[in-house]
Amino acid sequence: MTEFVQYVVVGLANGGVYATLALALVLIHRATGIVNFAQGEMGMFATFIAWSLINHHGLPYWVAFFVTLLIAFLGGAGIHQAVIRPLERGSALTVVMATIALLIVLNGLAGWIWAPDAKFMQSPFPLKVLHVGGVVMNVQDLGVIGVSLLCVAVVFLFFRFTRLGLQMRAAAVGPATSRLLGIRVPLMLSLGWGLAAMLSAVSGMMAAPFVQLDPNFMLLILTYSFAAAVLGGIDSPVGSVVGAFLIGVGISVLSGYARDFLGGELQLPVALAVLLGVLVLRPAGLFGRVVVRRV
Amino acid sequence: MALLTLDNVEARYGPIKALHGVSLVVEEGQAVSLLGANGAGKTTTLRAVSGTVRKTGEIAFGGKRISGCGPETIARLGIAHVPEGRGIYAELTVWENVVLGGSTRRGGRTVKQDAERALQYFPRIAGRRSQQAGTLSGGEQQMLALARALVARPRLLMLDEPSLGLAPTAVQEFYRVVRALNQEEGLTVLVVEQNARIALVSTQHAYVLEVGRVALSGASDQLSRHEGVRASYLGY
Amino acid sequence: MPRTTTQIALRIAAVVGVALFLYFLPQARTDLLNYDFAFVGIYFIAIVGLNVVSGYSGQISIGHGAFMCFGAYTTAVLSVNYGVGKYWTLPVAGLLTGAFGLLFGLPALRLTGVYLALATFGLAISIPLVAKRFEGLTGGGQGRQLSLLSSPIGGVSTNEWISYFVWAVAGVMFLGAWLLLRSSFGRALRAVRDAPIAAVSSGLNLARYKTLAFGIAAAYAGVAGGLLAIATSFINPDAFPISLSILLLTGAVIGGLGALEGMLFGAFFVQFGPKWAESISKHIHYNEATVQSTVLYGLLLLAVLFLMPEGAAGLLHRARFVLKESRRWLYSRNDSRATA
Numbered sequence A: 001m002t003e004f005v006q007y008v009v010v011g012l013a014n015g016g017v018y019a020t021l022a023l024a025l026v027l028i029h030r031a032t033g034i035v036n037f038a039q040g041e042m043g044m045f046a047t048f049i050a051w052s053l054i055n056h057h058g059l060p061y062w063v064a065f066f067v068t069l070l071i072a073f074l075g076g077a078g079i080h081q082a083v084i085r086p087l088e089r090g091s092a093l094t095v096v097m098a099t100i101a102l103l104i105v106l107n108g109l110a111g112w113i114w115a116p117d118a119k120f121m122q123s124p125f126p127l128k129v130l131h132v133g134g135v136v137m138n139v140q141d142l143g144v145i146g147v148s149l150l151c152v153a154v155v156f157l158f159f160r161f162t163r164l165g166l167q168m169r170a171a172a173v174g175p176a177t178s179r180l181l182g183i184r185v186p187l188m189l190s191l192g193w194g195l196a197a198m199l200s201a202v203s204g205m206m207a208a209p210f211v212q213l214d215p216n217f218m219l220l221i222l223t224y225s226f227a228a229a230v231l232g233g234i235d236s237p238v239g240s241v242v243g244a245f246l247i248g249v250g251i252s253v254l255s256g257y258a259r260d261f262l263g264g265e266l267q268l269p270v271a272l273a274v275l276l277g278v279l280v281l282r283p284a285g286l287f288g289r290v291v292v293r294r295v
Numbered sequence B: 001m002a003l004l005t006l007d008n009v010e011a012r013y014g015p016i017k018a019l020h021g022v023s024l025v026v027e028e029g030q031a032v033s034l035l036g037a038n039g040a041g042k043t044t045t046l047r048a049v050s051g052t053v054r055k056t057g058e059i060a061f062g063g064k065r066i067s068g069c070g071p072e073t074i075a076r077l078g079i080a081h082v083p084e085g086r087g088i089y090a091e092l093t094v095w096e097n098v099v100l101g102g103s104t105r106r107g108g109r110t111v112k113q114d115a116e117r118a119l120q121y122f123p124r125i126a127g128r129r130s131q132q133a134g135t136l137s138g139g140e141q142q143m144l145a146l147a148r149a150l151v152a153r154p155r156l157l158m159l160d161e162p163s164l165g166l167a168p169t170a171v172q173e174f175y176r177v178v179r180a181l182n183q184e185e186g187l188t189v190l191v192v193e194q195n196a197r198i199a200l201v202s203t204q205h206a207y208v209l210e211v212g213r214v215a216l217s218g219a220s221d222q223l224s225r226h227e228g229v230r231a232s233y234l235g236y
Numbered sequence C: 001m002p003r004t005t006t007q008i009a010l011r012i013a014a015v016v017g018v019a020l021f022l023y024f025l026p027q028a029r030t031d032l033l034n035y036d037f038a039f040v041g042i043y044f045i046a047i048v049g050l051n052v053v054s055g056y057s058g059q060i061s062i063g064h065g066a067f068m069c070f071g072a073y074t075t076a077v078l079s080v081n082y083g084v085g086k087y088w089t090l091p092v093a094g095l096l097t098g099a100f101g102l103l104f105g106l107p108a109l110r111l112t113g114v115y116l117a118l119a120t121f122g123l124a125i126s127i128p129l130v131a132k133r134f135e136g137l138t139g140g141g142q143g144r145q146l147s148l149l150s151s152p153i154g155g156v157s158t159n160e161w162i163s164y165f166v167w168a169v170a171g172v173m174f175l176g177a178w179l180l181l182r183s184s185f186g187r188a189l190r191a192v193r194d195a196p197i198a199a200v201s202s203g204l205n206l207a208r209y210k211t212l213a214f215g216i217a218a219a220y221a222g223v224a225g226g227l228l229a230i231a232t233s234f235i236n237p238d239a240f241p242i243s244l245s246i247l248l249l250t251g252a253v254i255g256g257l258g259a260l261e262g263m264l265f266g267a268f269f270v271q272f273g274p275k276w277a278e279s280i281s282k283h284i285h286y287n288e289a290t291v292q293s294t295v296l297y298g299l300l301l302l303a304v305l306f307l308m309p310e311g312a313a314g315l316l317h318r319a320r321f322v323l324k325e326s327r328r329w330l331y332s333r334n335d336s337r338a339t340a
Helices: A002-032 A039-055 A061-087 A092-114 A139-161 A163-173 A175-180 A185-210 A218-232 A237-257 A267-281 B042-050 B071-077 B094-100 B108-120 B138-151 B168-185 B196-202 B227-234 C005-028 C031-056 C064-081 C086-108 C113-133 C158-182 C184-194 C196-201 C206-232 C242-255 C260-284 C286-307 C311-339
Strands: A129-132 A135-138 B002-013 B016-027 B031-036 B055-061 B079-082 B156-160 B188-193 B205-210 B213-219
Touching (some): A002 A135, A002 A163, A002 A185, A002 A218, A039 A092, A039 A185, A039 A218, A061 A092, A061 A185, A061 C286, A092 C286, A135 A139, A139 A185, A139 A237, A163 A175, A163 B094, A175 A185, A185 A218, A218 A237, A218 A267, A237 A267, A267 C086, A267 C113, B002 B042, B002 B188, B016 B055, B016 B188, B016 B205, B031 B168, B042 B055, B042 B079, B042 B156, B071 B079, B079 B138, B094 B108, B094 B138, B138 B156, B138 B168, B188 B196, B196 B227, C031 C064, C031 C158, C031 C206, C031 C242, C031 C260, C064 C086, C064 C113, C064 C206, C064 C242, C086 C206, C158 C184, C158 C206, C184 C196, C184 C206, C196 C206, C242 C286
Parallel strands (some): B031 B188, B031 B205, B079 B156
Antiparallel strands (some): A129 A135, B002 B016, B002 B055
16 A cells, blocks of 8 residues: 555656646647647756756756746747747648647757756755655655646636636637737737746756756657646646646556566556547547537 | 728628728717628628728728728727627636626726626626526627627727527617617617618618618618618518 | 640650659669668658548648558568568568558547547657567567668669669559549548548548548558668667657658658658758768757758748649749730730
């Protein structure tokens, strides 16, 4: 039992990393109608900026954290204005391809600026363990869970209770009506991209201390976050967060008990196979609604 | 004083010309109806004013040229356009829909007060503010759209076929509010209608469009006695 | 569609021209370029298949590299573990991968748009991992070493032979796709893409066509993968990174989805785009050429998306249109002058 709880705690920490990124994916999908394949790389790039601020410019961790969030916001909004908006009139495939191009560019750019070799990203939380009723919990894991939940909560409160958040939601679900009401739709979408970039930055900065910081470190996390967003229903913010924690815990428990069979390699394939099975039963995800199309 | 003037406005959808030079005037405080058959260009005229269709010609609002402005700017100048099909955010709640009407205004508190006030016009939806707007009936959605438009504190209210798909009693109820807004609060209204009967009794002035041109105009009560109008639009 | 005899003659001339070009190019260039050229053919096959699924049935697949991986391992395992002749493994690779594609397609095609894109994306990441895990069969991370192919014709180098062989297969596969898409099957696919609901209403079985398109695309990728294994004579899981799938999709998009003639351009872009980007960046700063070239390649792709949103085939189409219009304009001007 204690073993199980430990797996769950580790899984929740991973789930938190996936949740922030999955939420970012859902925000973009609601606003722009596409999957942003560069979302992970945006987080990766932001994490490199944070690393650089801490290690080259001597900023304390939390100062660097918030400066990075600001930069990520500006970068995300800028990418929407410069790249996505001009292509929005084209087909969805064109926009998806543009995000793939961005993925390639950001990946290469990070390797170019910071050299492709692996770096060590520090954690803001002490390397200590807590003993709670026989269960050993890593403080870093708890910290990641806390930060992710806090970010997710802030985003939800923002969308639920502020005028700007409401206008951003309106611009995403009904752009034509929103323009008639005087809402500056392109600006709202840019803000959405900025917010999504901030979320991915949080995801990257939380994940990096557990792995090596190199230009490819977000790829696997992106895959799991995709899976989480799809599992929850790609248009459901709540679903994506729940899906992320489900996937995080599921994988942690599964690989904890079936380590011999899965090895390092089969974790992802098995997770995706399970996901595919779920989707066949519920094509719109756990929280998604099936949209009925008329002829 | 003229609040809105259109001078020789032409508009096209791709190769198809929808407006062949429409000119009309809406006076401050007036209620004006725009009548015509399907495809006469009524909706396009409203869309030209609100900046959602490409056009040539001059449009002035409150003495200011707005032909070159985008819809957001035009909305901010004080034109509230309730589009055909109502444009309700189905996923959002009734209250959120109404509050969004005040997007052009600063100050969240006064917007909320206005939203409360606007809902008072329609007791049927006032009590269901946390319900999803998509679950409302057609008539209720039309009321919601009007309430939302009022929160913008518009100088000109444009309604596109508000009676479409509504039950007769709902049409009566809706236009009672429109008349009250116009006569008691002095709101300028431009309404596009196929239901000429209700439009003519609710407005002071009317224009009749035929294939993208103004074919006839005059005081509403005069037009309702006009033989052609009676034969084509009133059916007696 | 060609109508007049001159148009048909032009088409035949174009095909002959391309064939001659393909024949002489290996002789005119270095042996290394032959090798590159074989790769263009391999990518061409894969992209033609991808075009069937993305261009004609309108579904985004970001996992085509997975099917190439599957085909490559089929060839490698048959040839190394069971001693099957290399050429004979190709049809098997195509059939097996096609069957795998159908199997994957059955559940996946209940998904649309985003969901399918993600499922294929996951597949592209998973298949190499699976190959790594089952060491006994696939050699795991070590991969499989195939015996080197030797040219059966005297005076033709191995690379030349590989290039010819690949292009011969590519020609057959292209012809197959062309005939297939002209048939009622192709019409049904287009109907499924452009008006899915109307297609269903008129009695088409949507899921069947989509799944079939997926299977065909997978079979094409399987053959391409088998050829890849033969051409490189060594494969391991790292030969099929997610970037391969992305490259293939970029190739198809740049070629212009829904138009087969653009795919050749797309294949060239897949093979030479990164190399070209790298050679440019070597001029900028030699040591960081690889990472720079990645950036350059991404920017190149963006530029293509901005400048020709319908791909190379779309550009050709537009050029033809502009030419025709300007000619008409010229004529009409002459006419008006004559009447004046």
